[in-house]
Amino acid sequence: MKKVETMSAHGATTISKSWFRKITALVMALCLTFSYGCAGNSQSSDVSGSPSTANSAAEQKFDGKITIGVSAGITGSIPMAGERTLQGVKMAVEEINAKGGVLGKELVIEVADDQSNQSVVINAVNKLASNPDVVAIIGPHLSGSVMAASDTLKKAKVPFLSQGTSPKLRTIGNEYLFKIRPCDAISAEVAAKYAVEDLGAKKVGISYNNNDFGVGGKGVIEAYLTKVGVPFVSEGHNSGDKDLTGQIMKLKNENVDVVISWTDDAESALTARQFYELNLNKPVITSTATSTQQVLDLIDEKAVEGFYSVCDFVITDPSEEVQDFAKRFKEKYGIAPDQYAGNNYSVTYLIADAITRAGKADREAIREALASTKDVSGLSGTYHADSNNELIHECKLVQIKSKVPQVIKTISVDVK
Amino acid sequence: MKKVKIALMALILALLVAFPLFDSNLYHQQLMNQVFVNIIVVMGLNFITGLTGQMNLGTAGIFALGAYGSALTCTKLGTPVWLGFPIAIVIGFLIGRGLGYPSLRVKGVYLSLTTIGFSEVVRLILTNAIDFTGGSQGVQNIPFLNLFGFEFNTPFKIYYLYFALTIIMAIAAARIVSSKWGRVFKAIRDNSDAVEACGIDVANLKILAFTMAAVYGCIGGFLYTHMMGYINPTAFNQDLSVNYLVMMMIGGIGSVAGNILGAVMVTLLPEILRFMQNYYWLIFSIITLIFAVFLPYGIVSLFKKSERQERHFDIFHSIKKAREIWGGRIAK
Numbered sequence: 001m002k003k004v005e006t007m008s009a010h011g012a013t014t015i016s017k018s019w020f021r022k023i024t025a026l027v028m029a030l031c032l033t034f035s036y037g038c039a040g041n042s043q044s045s046d047v048s049g050s051p052s053t054a055n056s057a058a059e060q061k062f063d064g065k066i067t068i069g070v071s072a073g074i075t076g077s078i079p080m081a082g083e084r085t086l087q088g089v090k091m092a093v094e095e096i097n098a099k100g101g102v103l104g105k106e107l108v109i110e111v112a113d114d115q116s117n118q119s120v121v122i123n124a125v126n127k128l129a130s131n132p133d134v135v136a137i138i139g140p141h142l143s144g145s146v147m148a149a150s151d152t153l154k155k156a157k158v159p160f161l162s163q164g165t166s167p168k169l170r171t172i173g174n175e176y177l178f179k180i181r182p183c184d185a186i187s188a189e190v191a192a193k194y195a196v197e198d199l200g201a202k203k204v205g206i207s208y209n210n211n212d213f214g215v216g217g218k219g220v221i222e223a224y225l226t227k228v229g230v231p232f233v234s235e236g237h238n239s240g241d242k243d244l245t246g247q248i249m250k251l252k253n254e255n256v257d258v259v260i261s262w263t264d265d266a267e268s269a270l271t272a273r274q275f276y277e278l279n280l281n282k283p284v285i286t287s288t289a290t291s292t293q294q295v296l297d298l299i300d301e302k303a304v305e306g307f308y309s310v311c312d313f314v315i316t317d318p319s320e321e322v323q324d325f326a327k328r329f330k331e332k333y334g335i336a337p338d339q340y341a342g343n344n345y346s347v348t349y350l351i352a353d354a355i356t357r358a359g360k361a362d363r364e365a366i367r368e369a370l371a372s373t374k375d376v377s378g379l380s381g382t383y384h385a386d387s388n389n390e391l392i393h394e395c396k397l398v399q400i401k402s403k404v405p406q407v408i409k410t411i412s413v414d415v416k
Numbered sequence: 417m418k419k420v421k422i423a424l425m426a427l428i429l430a431l432l433v434a435f436p437l438f439d440s441n442l443y444h445q446q447l448m449n450q451v452f453v454n455i456i457v458v459m460g461l462n463f464i465t466g467l468t469g470q471m472n473l474g475t476a477g478i479f480a481l482g483a484y485g486s487a488l489t490c491t492k493l494g495t496p497v498w499l500g501f502p503i504a505i506v507i508g509f510l511i512g513r514g515l516g517y518p519s520l521r522v523k524g525v526y527l528s529l530t531t532i533g534f535s536e537v538v539r540l541i542l543t544n545a546i547d548f549t550g551g552s553q554g555v556q557n558i559p560f561l562n563l564f565g566f567e568f569n570t571p572f573k574i575y576y577l578y579f580a581l582t583i584i585m586a587i588a589a590a591r592i593v594s595s596k597w598g599r600v601f602k603a604i605r606d607n608s609d610a611v612e613a614c615g616i617d618v619a620n621l622k623i624l625a626f627t628m629a630a631v632y633g634c635i636g637g638f639l640y641t642h643m644m645g646y647i648n649p650t651a652f653n654q655d656l657s658v659n660y661l662v663m664m665m666i667g668g669i670g671s672v673a674g675n676i677l678g679a680v681m682v683t684l685l686p687e688i689l690r691f692m693q694n695y696y697w698l699i700f701s702i703i704t705l706i707f708a709v710f711l712p713y714g715i716v717s718l719f720k721k722s723e724r725q726e727r728h729f730d731i732f733h734s735i736k737k738a739r740e741i742w743g744g745r746i747a748k
Contacts, residue, residue, distance in 0.1 A: 075697045111693060118651045119450070122644065123687060126443035144648050147556065151645050156442070168553055210543055211552040212648070238543065239650075 062106035066361040068093075068351060069128030069158075070109050071139035071149070073116035078265070080294055081141060081340045086111060087333050088341035089138060092348035102352045103361065114140050118148035125149040129156035135361045136160065136351050136370075138344055143169060143212045150174045159367040161347050161391075163340070166216045170388050178370050179390045180347050181339075181380070182413075184213065187310045187395045188220035188262065190411050191285045194308065194397060195258040196230055199283050205256035206234040207247060207271060209263035217262035217287060232256075239264060244271060248278050261286045269298035276303035284308065291398050291405040292338045299403075307400045313339040313380040314398055314405050322379050339380070346378035350391075381412075429583075436575045445571035446643075447687055452578040453640045454679040458663045459589040459672060460632020465661070466669040467598060468625040469605030470519050471528040475660045477535030478630050480652035481507050482637025484542060487555045487647055497559050500638050508634035512627025519626060520619050535657055542649040554648025561642045574643055581639070585632065590672040592628070601625055602670065666707050668714025677715045 070089055074082035093107050101107055110131060112124035121140050128134050129152065136159045140149055143166030153160050154174045161178045162169075167185040169177065195201045206221055208214040218234060225232045233254045235247035248271075251259060259282055261271050268289035275284060284307045289295050291309035315326045315336055325345065329337040337345075351366070353376055358365035373385040383391040394412035398405035436445050457479060464472045485507045486500025518530050542549045549555065560569040561577065568574045592598055600621050603611045612618050641647050663682040668674020685703065689696040711717060 074694060112690065113693075113696070117655075118644070118646070118648060123443065123447060123450075126446050127687075127690070130441050130443040144552070144554065144650060147554065147648070148644065148646050152442075166553070172556070211650070212554075215546065215551055215553065236544075238540065 062101050062104065064105045065108050066102055066105045066135060066355060067131070067133040068107065068109050069134040069137040070111045071114045071121065071124045071128060071137055072111065073141060074113040076115035076117055078116055082113070084338050084340035085139065085344045088337065088345035089348050091329060091332060092345045096352050102355045105361065107352065110134060114145060116142055116145060118144060121145040121148050122152060125152055129153060129158050134158065135363055136366050138347055146177065147172065150177060157363050159363060159370055161351070163343060166212050167220065168216060175389065176367055177389060180343055180392060181312050182392050182395050183390055184217045185220045186393070186413050188217040189224050190395050190397065191260050191310045192221040192224040195260060195285055196228055199258050201230060201258035203254070203256045204230055204232040205251035205254065205259040206232055207251065207259060207261045207263065208234065208236050209267055210236045210238050213264065214262050221260055237267065239267065241267065244274050245278065248274055248280065252278065252280060256282060258282060259284045263287065263289065265289045265295050268295050272299045272304045272307065285310065288312070288339065290400065293336050294338065296403050301403050304400050304403065309398050309400065309405060310395050311339065311398060312392060312395055313342040314396060314407065316405050317396065317407055325379055342379045346380065350376055350378060350383055432579060436572050442571050445575050447684060449571055449574050449578050449643055451680055451683045452582040453636050453643065454663060454683050455582050455676050456585050456639065457633050457636035458660055458675040458679045459585060460629040460636070461660050461664055462670065462672070462675050463601065464625045464629040466664055467593065467601035467605060468622060470622065470625065471524065472531045472629060473528050473657045473661065474515065474531030474535040475633055476652045476654065476656040477538035478511055478633035479637040479656065480538050480542060480649070481511060482634030483641035483647050484549060484555070485634070486638045487558045487641045488549065490559060491555055491557065497561050497642060498563065504634040504638035505631055508631030509627055512630035513623060515630065516623030516626035519622050532654065535654065539649050539652050552648060552650065554646060556646050558641055558645050558647070578639060586672055586676065593672055597624065662704060666704065666714055668716030671716045674714045674716030
């Protein structure tokens, strides 16, 4: 009864409100129908989104299509990496198609944003794997994402090529996972070795990120230093930290000779800046991040001068292939490529090569072809699959001079 | 009207039961399983934030503790997997008690900050207690759930288990919302002084609401962890808490049906919008914004009488009802 009374008391407002509501409901219903309707066509829009079909004349000479999935963090915590990945892959796909495709078929890509978040990664790779046309997947990038996606892709039997470098990926026993960058166990050991042998460190400071990547690298460095009997101090920080004064002051007070910094992009920039501000004045060897353009852009020239960085792909690499790629990439997108662009560009070629070697676009056949990869050249070295499905066994040591990474030497590790 | 409602409900249930039989796409099944987990967590959040009006931004922490509690006990101690369920409830109970007490002293923004603090502390502990939690490398090889030797190891099997659990928990939640507890919760949101003046122990009920939110959240975490098989702390960040809040806001605050709608929409919409490639997250955010502006009481308010009238009606009604139930007892 009470309800009725209240209703009549506000009768006038109720009517106008209910009109408003109905219109809102209608608009939203339309919105949803529209999105559902378009979702039904997603297959075709995915394909037309790929660069290859833009050239309709070229399309006619192909006999069918081969689809490669790309799982990249286009939104989320490292969107730049996702964008470069896509640009690199698209560029390679265009070139391959211009040369006649693979096995006479047109190469196309299907992209899924994984937001660099493990819950979303599962959805992204599930979506790609559930499409029977997808024969191989490039990505996901982060080691944590790879761990999350590993089981799904193993069950679906899709070969996937990841940039994840965590040594822990060696232990998950997934024969469908291929690693296209040197494992951190390799690059971290290269850093530690250089500190001791070339820079003559008597005491090493380690500044590491408390994530998968940082902790993994720290473990390798500590193991090496223990083995050669050089004392060390380790100081960790968390992703997203904005101040490292405490950690750096500790390293300073411990009088370390050389600092090895093993962390991600944003934290690398912060570390470099604060090393300079707090006047650390010691040689610094860092993980790949410092040699990338997006990190160099965040740091003052003085702060990063003379830093060493262990990396696999660097655009100042004097080799002809890299210089040629960098030039074409810059012409196409108006920006210098980074390791995500370079590595994924190379990897697209590697997959095309594997499909050609397999002789058919079949998931299992491609996996076998990838696992028997030998001496396929790429931008960051020669691809050569070992028993761990690791494809690259060399790193470059660069020194930053006037914000330009200069290659000092290339260090290869024996293939197991 | 009621018959139509029941018929509609039966139809939806029948469709949901039949869904995995007709759609064998693992991606779709996995998504639905995520929807079920999210529904359970949002129904929990609804008790404390939706009904009692205490802003809780610590859902990620609750969810993470539920997930890690079960994952660590069964991987480290080798206990049966189903034991994670009672463990999740116990953890939820403890968190609820622990978080409930500060909520008696702090209100509004300060309570939000306390709960954010809680979930960040949880995340940082999970990240830094490397020996115990595996740190940022997470917990690997978490077994699937099994009951009497039957292993729920494919999205198809998990679907039916989680579907059944979600229905049970939704019925429980709906019963609680319309029980005397639910009414008192709403009364506390609307005017806690008036409730206190009726002789109702507000402190105890706030803690109760927190406890129920935490228990639901931990059960959600438990289900999540055995569905994923691998967890690491980066997933349990502040975005996750906000996401659950968004689900509740979009679906409808205070109503179980609204929670379900919200969880379904916020989980599925971004996936449906994937065909827009680079723009899908932008479009999703715009749709969310439109909902927030035009339907502040959620999708469910489209099917209800004006929320303003309902609230108006509710304040007095719920206080009166509460007084009848609780006042009688006190008078004795």
